[in-house]
Amino acid sequence: MKAHQHFDTIIIGGSYAGLSAAMALGRSLRRVLIIDSGKPCNRQTPHSHNFITQDGNTPAAISKLARSQVLNYRTVKWHKGLAVEGRKTREDFEITTDSGSTFWGKKIIFATGLKDLMPEIPGFAECWGISVIHCPYCHGYEVRNEKTGLLGNGDFIFEFAKIIHHWTTDLCIYTNGTASFDKEQKAFMNKHGIQINEKPIKEFAHYNGQIDHILFEDGHKEIIKAIYAKPKFSQHCSIAATLGCEITEQGLIKVNEFQKTSIAGIWACGDNCSPMRSVANAVYSGSLTGTMLNKEMIEEDFK
Numbered sequence: 001m002k003a004h005q006h007f008d009t010i011i012i013g014g015s016y017a018g019l020s021a022a023m024a025l026g027r028s029l030r031r032v033l034i035i036d037s038g039k040p041c042n043r044q045t046p047h048s049h050n051f052i053t054q055d056g057n058t059p060a061a062i063s064k065l066a067r068s069q070v071l072n073y074r075t076v077k078w079h080k081g082l083a084v085e086g087r088k089t090r091e092d093f094e095i096t097t098d099s100g101s102t103f104w105g106k107k108i109i110f111a112t113g114l115k116d117l118m119p120e121i122p123g124f125a126e127c128w129g130i131s132v133i134h135c136p137y138c139h140g141y142e143v144r145n146e147k148t149g150l151l152g153n154g155d156f157i158f159e160f161a162k163i164i165h166h167w168t169t170d171l172c173i174y175t176n177g178t179a180s181f182d183k184e185q186k187a188f189m190n191k192h193g194i195q196i197n198e199k200p201i202k203e204f205a206h207y208n209g210q211i212d213h214i215l216f217e218d219g220h221k222e223i224i225k226a227i228y229a230k231p232k233f234s235q236h237c238s239i240a241a242t243l244g245c246e247i248t249e250q251g252l253i254k255v256n257e258f259q260k261t262s263i264a265g266i267w268a269c270g271d272n273c274s275p276m277r278s279v280a281n282a283v284y285s286g287s288l289t290g291t292m293l294n295k296e297m298i299e300e301d302f303k
Contacts, residue, residue, distance in 0.1 A: 005077075007033040009293065010095050010105035012083045012237060015040045016279050017270025017286035018111030019066045024290025026073035030297070033103055034070075035095065037082040040113065044209065045129035050137050051280045062279065079103070083112075086239040093265065095239075107293055110245075110253060110261075110268040111286060112237035114277075119151075119231060121176075123204030123211070130209035132227045138278055139226070140167040146225035149174050149214070156230070158185045161194050164228055169193055174214065174227070176201045197222070235272060250275065259289040267293055 009025055011018045014036030025032045042048075042059045049055055054062050070076055081097035088094075092104040118125040124132060132151075133139040148168045150161055153175040165171055172195040173179075179198050181189070189196065199216040204227070206212055213223045233251065241247055246254040246262035253273040255261055261268050269285040271277045 005033070005103055006092070007031045007077075007103065007105045008297065009033075009107045009109060010035065010093065010103055011109040011111055012095065012239070013109075013111035013113060013270065013272075014067065014078065015063060015111065015113065015270070016066065016282035017113075017289075018109070019063070019070050020283045020286025021109050021111060021267075021269055021290035021293075022076050022286075023070045023073070024287050025294055026070065026076040028290070028294040029075060030294060032076045033079060033105065034076065035079045035081055035083050035097060035103070037098075038080060042129055047142075048279050049139065049141065050278060051283070054279070059279070083237060083239060086243055088243060093243075106265070107297070108243075108266045109289055109293065110237065110240045110266070110272060111270045111282075111289075112235070112240075113271045114233040115236045117232045117234060119229075121201055121204060123206050124229075127204055127206050127209050127211050127227075128229075128231075131206065131211040131225070132204070132229050134228065134230060135278060136164055136167050136228070140164070143226040144168060146170065147223065148172075149224050149227040151176065151227055151229040153177070154180050155185075158189070160228065160230070161189065165192060165194060171195070172197055172222075172224075174199075174201060237272075240266065240268065240272075258292040259285060260292070 008030040009032050011022055011034045014034040018034055022032050022034050045059050047056050048059050081099050083095050084098050085096040092106055093108045094104050096102045144167050147170045150157055150173045174197050179196050202217045203215040204211050205215050213221045215221055240253050244263050245266055248254050253268040255268050255273045259267050259269050267289050269289040270282040
């Protein structure tokens, strides 16, 4: 691809949300460029679930098929690279990649996902997306009725435990230190057989990402099938914030019901702007983004 080209829309991020937006725009006869570095956050996950027609397939296989279908449209182009800089010109947005290539687009879509910040527990990162999981709707069926843990503390984990208890009653919360639940919460969990383990964790012992047991600092071991966790995250790409897009208290790009950000001409879709982190939601939000952005451009043409 030539180093300098203009497009109707530049989509930063070529996973499920970005590809879905690109299909809607490409089929709307818009000149689209997708910039993608090839490192999705779920690249370790062996199987994707709760997405009809693709249930049980690998995330990589779903992306590969989606990309091949999207790039069948001559209106859509692909650039492998990492977007590192963006600025607003008088009429367009200018995006520069790590290789020094520069592109211009009338509109920008950020489909850049999130970067999970792993806790400093040996084995956690290696198990993330495999046996350390984030969503019961994505993975809960496969570990139903198994010995299951939750890593965390406080009000959020208490509420999360009630959800996970639906999939398995053999459930333990690992707080990795002193528990901060109040008396009512502890009484509720005791009533429903939800255990609490406050021992400091030394390691998640695993084999190729499949956890075998939790090793505690005191030498105690506890065999377990899966652990739910909600690690902190940051935006995978800082360009949206640099361009002035409002960020919520939760650290997500703020969008309206049509996926528009607080900055005119900039849209966002997928995990970077939604607490619902799933393939199905990413595809939906990408399709909505492409459709509504195209409508906006049509309205602008008729002014």
